[in-house]
Amino acid sequence: MSLLSASGIDYSIERIPILEAIDFQIEPGELVGLIGPNGAGKSSLLRLLTGIEAPDHGNIQLNGQPLADISPQQRARILGYLVQGAQAYWPFNVEKVVGLGRIPYQKWWRQSSVEDQLKIEQAMQVTETLAYRNRIVTTLSGGEQTLVMLARIFATENQLILADEPVAALDPYHQLHVMEILRQHASGRRAAVVVLHDLSLAARFCDRLYLLSHGKLDCYGAVTEVLTGENIARVYGVDSQIECNEKGVSVTPLKRISEHHP
Amino acid sequence: MNLKAVDARLLNAVLLIALLLVLALVVNVGAVDIDLGKALDDAWHHRTSIESLIFFDIRLPRALLAALVGATLGLAGAALQGLLRNPLAEPGIIGVSNGAALGAVIVFYYGLAGFAWFVLPLAGLLGALLAVLFIFLLVGQSRSIITLILAGVAINAIGGALIALALNFAASPYAMQEILFWLLGSVANRSFREVQIALPFMLLGWGMMLYCGRFLNALTLGEDTAKSLGFDVVRLRLVLILGVAASVGAAVSVTGNIGFIGLVVPHLVRPFVAYEPRRLLFASALVGAILLLLADVAVQSLSATTEMKLGVITSLVGAPFFLLLILKSRSTLQ
Numbered sequence: 045m046s047l048l049s050a051s052g053i054d055y056s057i058e059r060i061p062i063l064e065a066i067d068f069q070i071e072p073g074e075l076v077g078l079i080g081p082n083g084a085g086k087s088s089l090l091r092l093l094t095g096i097e098a099p100d101h102g103n104i105q106l107n108g109q110p111l112a113d114i115s116p117q118q119r120a121r122i123l124g125y126l127v128q129g130a131q132a133y134w135p136f137n138v139e140k141v142v143g144l145g146r147i148p149y150q151k152w153w154r155q156s157s158v159e160d161q162l163k164i165e166q167a168m169q170v171t172e173t174l175a176y177r178n179r180i181v182t183t184l185s186g187g188e189q190t191l192v193m194l195a196r197i198f199a200t201e202n203q204l205i206l207a208d209e210p211v212a213a214l215d216p217y218h219q220l221h222v223m224e225i226l227r228q229h230a231s232g233r234r235a236a237v238v239v240l241h242d243l244s245l246a247a248r249f250c251d252r253l254y255l256l257s258h259g260k261l262d263c264y265g266a267v268t269e270v271l272t273g274e275n276i277a278r279v280y281g282v283d284s285q286i287e288c289n290e291k292g293v294s295v296t297p298l299k300r301i302s303e304h305h306p
Numbered sequence: 307m308n309l310k311a312v313d314a315r316l317l318n319a320v321l322l323i324a325l326l327l328v329l330a331l332v333v334n335v336g337a338v339d340i341d342l343g344k345a346l347d348d349a350w351h352h353r354t355s356i357e358s359l360i361f362f363d364i365r366l367p368r369a370l371l372a373a374l375v376g377a378t379l380g381l382a383g384a385a386l387q388g389l390l391r392n393p394l395a396e397p398g399i400i401g402v403s404n405g406a407a408l409g410a411v412i413v414f415y416y417g418l419a420g421f422a423w424f425v426l427p428l429a430g431l432l433g434a435l436l437a438v439l440f441i442f443l444l445v446g447q448s449r450s451i452i453t454l455i456l457a458g459v460a461i462n463a464i465g466g467a468l469i470a471l472a473l474n475f476a477a478s479p480y481a482m483q484e485i486l487f488w489l490l491g492s493v494a495n496r497s498f499r500e501v502q503i504a505l506p507f508m509l510l511g512w513g514m515m516l517y518c519g520r521f522l523n524a525l526t527l528g529e530d531t532a533k534s535l536g537f538d539v540v541r542l543r544l545v546l547i548l549g550v551a552a553s554v555g556a557a558v559s560v561t562g563n564i565g566f567i568g569l570v571v572p573h574l575v576r577p578f579v580a581y582e583p584r585r586l587l588f589a590s591a592l593v594g595a596i597l598l599l600l601a602d603v604a605v606q607s608l609s610a611t612t613e614m615k616l617g618v619i620t621s622l623v624g625a626p627f628f629l630l631l632i633l634k635s636r637s638t639l640q
Contacts (some may be wrong), residue, residue: 084513096533120536133391134526134581147524147535155314196527 045108047072047204047235048093048123053102055085057091062088063259067103070204070237075230077246078239079270080256081280081305086239087128089256090206093237094125106204120148123201128209128239130193132181138192139177142167145199167198171225187218194225205229205236212241223249243284246295247271257280257306267293281306314585315364321592325373328599332369363497365375370501371493372410372602372616373595375557376567378508380594381587382550383568384575388522388583389546396569397554399457400547401437402585404465404621406491406558409433412484414474427503430559431552437461438551442544451529454543491562491617493602504556512591518546519584526583549575564617566624567594573631 049069055062070076078086083276091097093104095111104111107120114122124145133143145167146160168174171191176184181192190210197205207226211219219242227249230236240246246253246267253270255262257279263270272294276284281304282297326498334342338360348354349583379397386395397403409429413419419426444457468488476482521542524532529539557564571594572586579585605614 053404091530094534096530116536116538118536120534123533123534125531127528127534130527130531132526134583136526136581140580140582141527144524144527144535147520150520193527 046070046105047074047233048104048106048111050093050099050104051102053089053092053099053104055088055097055099057088061175061259063092063099063248066256066261068093068254068261068264070093070105070234070235072235073231074235074251075227075249076235076237077181077250078237078256079241079243079246079252079253083258084256084279085259086228086256090125090208090237090239094123094206096125117148122198122203124200124205126193126197126205126207126210128212131189132301134216135182137178137179138173138181138184138195139164139168141181141192142173142199143197148200155297163201167195170198170228171195172221187214187221190214190222192224194222198229203234205234205238207236207238209239209241211245243276243295244293247295249297271295277301278306314579317585317589318592320547321589321596325592325599328596329369329373329496329597332372332603333361335606336365364495367496367498367501367543368493368602369599371496371504371561372598374501374504374508375493375501375564376562376595376598377591378511378553378557378594379564379567379598380571380575381512382554382604383570383594384572384583384586384590385518385522385546385573386550388525388586389518389543390455391525392455393573394569395455396566397550398462398563398565398568399455400550401441401461401465402434402551403558403563404462404469405437406430406434406555407473407563408465408468409436410488410559410562411469411472411485414481414488415476417477417481423499424503427500427559431507431555433465433552434555434558437465438547439549441547459484462561487615487619488562490533490615491564491620492613494559494605494616495615495634496560500560507552507556511549511551511556514545514549514552516587518542518549519587521546522583522587528564562615562617565619565621566628567598570624570628571597 046069051067052198053066054064055109057178068089078089080086080111092099098112106114106119111119142164143156143160146156146163148158149160173188173191173192173195176188181189194210205226210222214222223245224240226236238250250267252262252265255265255270255275262279263275266287271286273284273286276282276295280297281301283299283301285296287294311452340357340360342361344355345357348358349362382397383395386397386399387393409432410426413426414428440461441454442458444460445453473482473485476485521532521537524535524537531537575586575589575593578587601619601623602616605616605619608614
């Protein structure tokens with residue numbers, strides 16, 4: 045049984061179609077990449093899969109149950125959503141931000157428990173954020189902030205993490221760090237979906253890729269099936285050099301094919 | 307500001323004790339000196355005396371009302387600032403204060419206040435609820451917080467315009483003065499009946515706002531993250547705003563507009579609760595109560611012939627103080 049599956053998804057915002065006839069599924073242990081040009085609908089699809097937005101048509105199932113039938117609290121325990129460029133509005137310290145990940149387990153009148161504290165410690169350990177636990181999150185660098193936001197998700201112990209461009213605007217060290225953490229998470233009964241623009245990173249870390257174009261699924265499958273020169277030229281409108289060797293696949297965009305974004 | 311956050315229970319305990327001390331101080335202050343012991347003793351033995359009358363009919367309701375209204379304004383300010391994630395938010399921003407004030411002004415204008423003691427507070431509450439109703443009609447299905455703020459500003463302006471209209475066409479200078487004085491905000495000359503009519507709505511509103519505490523914490527990471535953490539953002543926003551409307555509407559309808567408490571108090575308290583919106587709620591209620599009680603003491607001790615209105619002193623002190631706070635905290639608030 046798939047961990048999360050979607051079929052025939054249509055979605056529009058104020059009558060403008062955003063996604064059409066999307067099928068998607070992810071199995072336990074997988075790290076799946078969502079790729080595609082800007083405006084292809086990657087973020088929208090991720091929001092639908094997270095359950096914070098509902099599709100116009102089609103159905104989404106989580107562990108064999110319709111996503112819409114699962115209570116928000118139960119859903120929040122299973123699915124963790126990392127928004128693009130996640131930020132804290134108030135100057136919280138790191139530990140407090142990570143602690144927000146325990147909300148799905150807490151009643152509104154309760155203070156946090158010993159178990160909560162334990163999970164917070166573990167989450168900071170996994171993401172290597174213990175060193176700045178008392179720092180104010182808004183004063184951290186972009187890379188450090190992303191790790192803290194990931195720690196918040198790890199504190200919830202989600203089965204499935206859905207991350208929207210977690211490595212955008214990060215330096216190579218932090219890009220690799222975030223991807224390694226997600227890769228590590230996606231094992232056993234756990235999995236992760238990640239929206240990426242860096243095709244080489246996608247090739248390197250993901251088990252399978254879904255390539256979106258203009259709100260439609262262009263193709264999906266194993267990395268080498270999706271990341272072909274032909275596919276990239278058609279969807280992204282660029283010529284690229286694709287190298288496969290023992291260190292993995294790397295994609296280097298070379299030049300635009302036409303004056304217009306496809 | 308670089309203040310150390312204080313343990314939650316300790317902070318609340320200290321504030322609660324401070325509130326009780328201030329309450330005890332406040333009932334000792336008044337136009338005449340009375341023997342409180344005698345007042346309590348007379349009341350206990352069901353004897354009517356000047357002392358017991360002054361204590362139970364004048365000072366106690368006045369102090370209680372100041373505390374309740376202060377708590378309401380502090381709590382509502384903290385709740386709205388958390389919801390809108392905007393440190394400039396206050397109960398007035400969603401139009402509730404002016405809605406309630408307009409309801410009361412209409413009563414004054416048509417001279418309806420004399421019919422029954424509850425006409426005035428009831429009209430205020432009705433005005434507050436109407437304001438909120440209009441806001442939700444304006445906002446409709448829109449999810450944006452900006453639409454909400456703009457709708458609030460519009461409702462506020464309409465309320466203000468209608469109040470100005472009433473003042474313009476007031477039947478007599480006396481009626482005009484009555485409206486103006488009421489608008490300035492005061493807890494003087496109130497009785498237990500005002501406490502009675504306001505209290506249920508305040509308690510209801512407090513409960514609704516406190517219920518949203520954890521949601522406000524989650525909102526620190528934005529609405530989408532709050533949704534993904536299992537919160538029904540649209541429903542909880544409604545709960546919170548109705549809570550503000552019920553409690554602030556009740557407060558304004560018995561005391562008039564008292565400014566700056568709702569705006570300033572959360573700023574004062576925030577560093578002590580590590581900027582956590584949930585903890586800010588209860589602490590702001592206590593500090594709001596304390597500050598308004600102290601302001602009312604100041605009003606009573608400063609006054610010579612004409613008593614200064616409570617709303618005047620809170621604005622006089624609150625506005626410059628707020629400016630100072632902004633200058634001091636602009637680095638932490640970006």
